[in-house]
Amino acid sequence: MPTPLLALSLAELPETAWDLLARSLKRRKDPLRTPVLATVGGDGRPQARHVVLRGADPQAGTLVAYTDARSQKVDALLQHPWAELCFFTPRHGLQLRAVGDARVLRGEERCRQAWAKTPGGSRRSYLTEDAPGTPLACAGDGLPKGYDPDSPEQLARGQELFAIVELSVERIDWLVLGSEHRRAEIRRDDEPRASWTATWLVP
Ligand SMILES: Cc1cc2nc3c(=O)[nH]c(=O)nc-3n(C[C@H](O)[C@H](O)[C@H](O)COP(=O)(O)O)c2cc1C
DSSP states (O other), X not given: OOOOGGGXXXXXXXXXXXXXHHHHTTOTTOGGGSOEEEEEOTTSOEEEXXXXXXXXXXXXXXXXXXXXXXXXXXHHXXXXXXXXXXXXXXXXXXXXXXXXXXXXXXXXXXXXXHHHHSOHHHHGGGOOSSOTTOOOSSSOOOOOTTOOTTSHHHXXXXXXXXXXXXXEEEEEEEEEESSSEEEEEEEEOXXXXXXXXXXXXXX
């Protein structure tokens, strides 16, 4: 039986936070797998939307999502790389807010490998004819006529449009709401970079 989150010591928080995030990658129904990615648009206004968490590496301190390189979030991140991924799991009453610099990778070997592993059904998200958010004359999914995700043409196109968003986490705000409330800041140390130090905060 794992230690209830309210009973955790300060020293246990960093590893627990990263473990919960890493474990969600393999659990399709885990709410931690679909955080909200918040960015700042070129107009200075906030933007928030759910994404699927695709990677969590405590050593590198990175969290990863995939997206269409033409999407608004990519534009926003190219102008303002500072971003936040906000997670909530009702089972644990836990909110995690991971803040850091996000970079967008496109056309690199890593993108090619991730694209090759993306199942046909998911590829459609990256293969719309026009950029996501473009107005349509009538309701539709925006895919090209006669769309076949496995055709060499669509595979090559997807490879070009597929982008990886990698958040280099600087700090994580930990908040447990339960019979009592607990809040802490989990901050990445300057040296060594793979270590994290937590501090209790007023919830
Ligand atoms: C549960 C859920 C998961 C989603 N996962 C992703 C994702 O991994 N990547 C993505 O680009 N959009 C994802 N979306 C769609 C985005 O929330 C958003 O509508 C879309 O990316 C356009 O956002 P933008 O115009 O702000 O870039 C998801 C939506 C939901 C509801």
